[in-house]
Amino acid sequence: MQVAPRPRYSNELRDRDSAMVKDYTQDALRRALRVGNAKEAHTAYQYLQRSRQLQGMTVNDWNLLIRLLRRSHVVWGRAADRKSKALGLMKYVDEMKANGVEPDTSTYVTLASTWANAGDVERTKFFLEEIERNGLPPSRVSAVLLATAKAWQGDNVEEVLKEVEIMLKGASGGIEGIGHAMGAYNSVLQSCANRKDAEGYKRCLEFANTFDLKPDGATFDSMINFEAVARQPANLEEAKRLLQQKVRLGYGRTTRAYNSLLQGNIMQGQHDEALKIFEEMEKNNVPANFGTYNIMLFAYDRLDDPAAALRIYLAMLVAHVSPTRSTHKGLTSALARHLNDPDDLKKLITAAGGFPSKSLYRAVIEGATEVGNADVALLIFNDYQREHAGNHLRWPLNTEIYNALFDVLGKSVGRMGEAEGLLKDMEMRGLKPNLYTFHSIITGYTIRRNRDVPGHKEAVRRLFEKTRETWQLPRMNGYSYSRLLLSVWLPWERLNDEAIEYLKDLGQQLKMGRATIFPEKEMMNAAALKVVGNGDIELGLERIKEGDVENWGREPFETKPEWYDAAGSQRAEAVSEGGAEKLETVLEGVVKTEQSKTEESKTEESKTEESKTEA
Numbered sequence: 001m002q003v004a005p006r007p008r009y010s011n012e013l014r015d016r017d018s019a020m021v022k023d024y025t026q027d028a029l030r031r032a033l034r035v036g037n038a039k040e041a042h043t044a045y046q047y048l049q050r051s052r053q054l055q056g057m058t059v060n061d062w063n064l065l066i067r068l069l070r071r072s073h074v075v076w077g078r079a080a081d082r083k084s085k086a087l088g089l090m091k092y093v094d095e096m097k098a099n100g101v102e103p104d105t106s107t108y109v110t111l112a113s114t115w116a117n118a119g120d121v122e123r124t125k126f127f128l129e130e131i132e133r134n135g136l137p138p139s140r141v142s143a144v145l146l147a148t149a150k151a152w153q154g155d156n157v158e159e160v161l162k163e164v165e166i167m168l169k170g171a172s173g174g175i176e177g178i179g180h181a182m183g184a185y186n187s188v189l190q191s192c193a194n195r196k197d198a199e200g201y202k203r204c205l206e207f208a209n210t211f212d213l214k215p216d217g218a219t220f221d222s223m224i225n226f227e228a229v230a231r232q233p234a235n236l237e238e239a240k241r242l243l244q245q246k247v248r249l250g251y252g253r254t255t256r257a258y259n260s261l262l263q264g265n266i267m268q269g270q271h272d273e274a275l276k277i278f279e280e281m282e283k284n285n286v287p288a289n290f291g292t293y294n295i296m297l298f299a300y301d302r303l304d305d306p307a308a309a310l311r312i313y314l315a316m317l318v319a320h321v322s323p324t325r326s327t328h329k330g331l332t333s334a335l336a337r338h339l340n341d342p343d344d345l346k347k348l349i350t351a352a353g354g355f356p357s358k359s360l361y362r363a364v365i366e367g368a369t370e371v372g373n374a375d376v377a378l379l380i381f382n383d384y385q386r387e388h389a390g391n392h393l394r395w396p397l398n399t400e401i402y403n404a405l406f407d408v409l410g411k412s413v414g415r416m417g418e419a420e421g422l423l424k425d426m427e428m429r430g431l432k433p434n435l436y437t438f439h440s441i442i443t444g445y446t447i448r449r450n451r452d453v454p455g456h457k458e459a460v461r462r463l464f465e466k467t468r469e470t471w472q473l474p475r476m477n478g479y480s481y482s483r484l485l486l487s488v489w490l491p492w493e494r495l496n497d498e499a500i501e502y503l504k505d506l507g508q509q510l511k512m513g514r515a516t517i518f519p520e521k522e523m524m525n526a527a528a529l530k531v532v533g534n535g536d537i538e539l540g541l542e543r544i545k546e547g548d549v550e551n552w553g554r555e556p557f558e559t560k561p562e563w564y565d566a567a568g569s570q571r572a573e574a575v576s577e578g579g580a581e582k583l584e585t586v587l588e589g590v591v592k593t594e595q596s597k598t599e600e601s602k603t604e605e606s607k608t609e610e611s612k613t614e615a
Contacts, residue, residue, distance in 0.1 A: 024048060026057060033064040038072035041065060054099045062096045063106045070114055073322075082118035082152075089114055105136045109145070116145045119152035140180075143167060147184035151191045157200040160188040161207050168211055186218045193226035201226050217251035224257045228264030236264050236273075253286045262295045271299045290321050297330030309334035310352035313363070323363065325370055332367025336376050339364075342383045356387070358395050365401065369408040374415060377408045402426045403436050410444030416459070419444055438467045439479060446486045457498065460487040478517035481506045482524035491527035491558040500549060503528055507544030517541075530557050 024047040032041035045065060048054050066089055069075050075088060089111060093103060112127040128142045139145075147163040150156055167181035185204070192200040207213070215223070220242055228239035243257055258281045265274040278296055281288060293316040300309035313331050316323060323331075339345055345364065346356050354360065361384045368377035387395040402422060409419040419441050426433065442463055445456045464484060467476075481502060489499035506525075509515035519526040519537055526537055533540025534553040543552055 024051075026053065026061075029057075029065075030061060033061070033068060036068060038068050038074045041068060042074050049095065054095065057099065057101065059096075059101050059104050059107070062092070062101055063104070063110065066092050066107065066110055070110065082114070083120070086111070086114040086118045086120070086123070102134075103130075105131050105139055108136070109139050109141060112139075112145050113141075113148075116149035117152060119149060119154065121146065121149040121153055124149040144180040144184050148187040151184060151188035154191070154195070155197070155200070157188055157192065157197070157203055160184060161203070164188075164207070165211065168213075182213070182216055182219070185213060186216075186222060189219060190222040190225070193222050193230045196230040196232070198231065201230075215246075217246065217254065220246035220251060221254055221256045221260070225260040228260045229267065234264050234268055236261070236268065236270075239264060253281075253284050255281075255287055255289050255292060258286055259289070259291050259295065262292065262299075266295060266299050266302070269302075271303050274299045288316075288319065288321065290316070290324055290327065293321060294324070294326050294330055297327065297334055301330060301334035304337070306335045306338045306348050307351040310348055310354065310360075313360075314352060314354050317359075325366070328363050328367035329370035330367070332364050332373065332376065333371050335364060336368070336371065336373055339376050339379060342379065342386070345380060345383065358384070361387075362401060362404075365404050369404050369411070372408065372411055374408045374412045374418075377405055378418075381405055397429060397431065399426070399431050399434055399437065402431065403434070403440055406437060406440035406444070410440045411447065412444075413447075413449050414453075416441070416444050416450060416453070420459075433467075435467075435476070435480070438463060439483070442480075442483045442487070446483050451487070457487055460484065476506075476509055476515045478515075478519075478522040478525050481515070481517070482522045485524050485528055489528070490560075491524065492556050492560040494556060495528070495531050495552070495554045499528065500552070503532065503544050504547060504549065507547050510541075511545050527556075527558060531555065 024044050026048065029041060029044040029048065032044055045054075069092070070085060070089060093107065093111065096103065096107075108127045108131045112124045115123040115127065124145055128139065128145065131137075131139055143163065144167070147160050147167075150163070151160045164181050164184050167177060167184065170177060185208070189201070189204045191197075192204060208215070208219075224239045224242050224246075227235045227242065239261055243253070243261065246257070247253060258277060261277050262274050265271070265277065274296070278288075278292075281292070293312055296312045297309050300306070300312065309331060313323070313327070316327070335345070335348060338348060345361070349356050349360060361380055364380050365377050365384075368374070368380070381401070384395060384401070385397070388397050405422055406419050409415045409422070423433070423437075423441065426437075442460055444450060445453075445460050445463075450456060460483075484502045485499055488502070489496055506515060506517070510517065517525055519529055519541070529537045529540030529544070531540070531554065532543050532552045535557055540553075
């Protein structure tokens with residue numbers, strides 16, 4: 001199998017740049033920024049920030065850093081949405097100001113552009129107006145950014161197209177003006193594809209015909225995406241024709257267009273055709289990204305070809321494309337049916353042309369946590385332990401591997417005894433548990449059906465005490481206390497003594513600065529604070545910090561839902577994990593089946609460097 005080259009700087013440059021930033025000076029940061037190495041630039045920035053050596057950086061340095069981090073996945077992870085990125089960039093602007101550098105027009109345009117792509121019109125306007133308020137040179141792209149924000153905001157196709165029309169009429173044949181108009185037009189076209197808005201998409205095409213607006217590369221990509229993925233039913237022939245037309249007009253082949261074709265064929269069950277498209281990508285040197293590989297893993301899962309799935313995963317590592325949680329989920333899903341004996345994974349890896357390694361084993365174990373297959377996770381872990389006994393340097397055991405097992409066992413029913421046994425094994429090996437260890441196990445004791453097991457409250461309390469006394473974890477967070485509360489109390493019950501003890505502890509930790517809490521996201525905590533404060537969450541927070549239990553409220557403000565007896569503690573789980581959206585999802589699931597479960601959040605830990613070494 002050919003592996004398409006990654007369209008970035010060469011390995012020699014990457015190695016040279018890695019050496020450059022080891023001294024973590026401002027010059028090293030600038031060199032990383034020049035070559036677009038986001039990971040090294042961010043590492044250097046963090047060091048300079050901690051050591052307070054950011055004084056002297058110019059506004060151009062800051063602008064390069066902000067723009068580079070905005071378009072990379074280093075800081076946010078691939079799962080982050082556009083709004084999260086926009087919010088995340090603000091801390092870099094605050095740090096920039098704290099070091100005596102005021103934003104210029106370029107800085108505000110970058111922020112406005114980020115919020116525009118997140119569909120936030122008001123914040124886009126705010127940052128564009130900041131340019132004028134600070135007496136800076138005006139931006140030529142203000143109109144297109146506002147139109148882009150409206151396009152991504154949602155169902156306002158006509159309003160955006162009117163603004164595009166104004167841009168076209170004001171362009172007077174100028175290339176820059178036409179380019180701005182095309183940018184806004186492409187945004188509304190892709191927004192229609194994302195929302196599967198057939199009427200809006202049709203209106204965009206009519207607009208283009210009326211004003212003789214010729215498609216560019218981004219336009220073709222959006223049209224291919226709509227025809228292959230968004231249209232119901234999909235028109236794959238039209239999507240292929242658009243790709244051919246795009247190539248004929250000289251716009252070239254893009255990963256985005258091929259990913260749309262791959263996804264469309266997979267959705268229609270045409271897996272063999274998807275393989276042909278992937279081969280065409282390789283033949284034409286179109287670089288695959290993590291989305292491409294994830295789609296192909298899904299295809300090989302449906303084709304029940306585990307060796308091919310492993311080859312795709314190995315090709316991903318060779319191409320220096322970092323796998324995600326979805327990647328590991330797809331890989332394990334494709335392999336799981338063929339993993340019955342300890343040697344099965346080794347045989348599959350050999351058949352795929354690879355060799356057994358810790359990275360591959362960990363990938364399958366982590367994928368098993370995503371698909372909820374505890375048996376596969378334990379099977380692979382037992383084989384990993386045998387390899388560790390033979391060569392502990394090449395096959396090291398660490399806390400992260402055990403945490404993956406605690407995660408999958410915690411999401412299973414009736415397997416907490418196995419989790420406790422693994423915890424003892426982990427401690428016997430001298431490995432120190434961390435906060436995620438505690439979260440994973442305590443979560444297992446508080447999921448539906450496991451909550452009804454006798455002794456679950458005592459087990460949770462024992463783990464909590466062990467976390468403090470033996471593991472000596474420096475900080476706890478709101479999620480920890482939401483789970484502790486869920487083990488002893490439900491929001492529609494009167495506040496009991498066990499819940500009060502946990503809230504007293506939370507108040508002490510908050511007062512000492514050893515805990516963090518976000519009631520707006522942690523709904524179990526919010527419910528408890530509301531009770532303590534007699535309906536006022538802020539007052540409840542003050543009361544638990546003071547620790548004066550006599551002044552606390554006890555009576556709940558929630559009412560027990562009618563379906564609770566049938567649905568068990570699902571609502572409480574959703575409330576604990578936060579947000580009305582998750583709660584609505586659970587409510588829908590309860591109507592369909594009693595066995596629907598909410599999943600726990602997990603911090604994605606990148607394995608980029610290790611994967612490169614293994615590859």
